[in-house]
Amino acid sequence: EKTQLSVDGSTPHSGPTDASVNVVEFYDYGCPACANFKSVIETSLLDFENDVVVYYKQFPLPGHTDSPGAAQAALAANKQGKFKEMHDLLFANQHSHKMADLKGYAGQIGLDVAQWEKDFPEFSSKVEGDRGEGKKAKVTSTPVIFIDGLRYEGPAHPKYFTMWLEEALAGAI
Secondary structure, X not given: OOOOOOOOOOOOEEOOOOOOEEEEEEEOOOOHHHHHHHHHHHHHHOOOOOOEEEEEEEOOOOOOOOHHHHHHHHHHHHHOOOHHHHHHHHHXXXXXXXXXXXXXXXXXXXXXXXXXXXXXXXXXXXXXXHHHHHHHOOOOOOOEEEEOOEEXXXXXXXXXXXXXXXXXXXXXX
């Protein structure tokens, strides 16, 4: 059963927005399985850079108290065109998501830190919106990935994820 998920200009993404295949990932920056799946997606996408777009949705889990702030940090970085850089740093430093850490990352990737700090609070509602959409789509843990609206049920391995992308490109999903 396919799930309708909203993506718009405010949703961070990698890949062309007119790609034939849409991938939507719900994740938590404090989740080790999400960090693992990040490399699975990145490895798989090397073969599909013009054919697949990945949209990133925030789904901070209740047990990860610093994850909502990390999610806001990434979205505030996205506003300055540096989502991917912040996304990479947040996953590389999964146990350091306090505000002082986040502000340091903003400086490290060359953001206008004062502007980033000003923008940060406004993304609380976007994080909650993503989480609400995830709950509606029956997301209860992370990561959860949808490929053209179909929930990915394969293992966290590039071989299998790539097979699903190939199926989607062939119109079989």
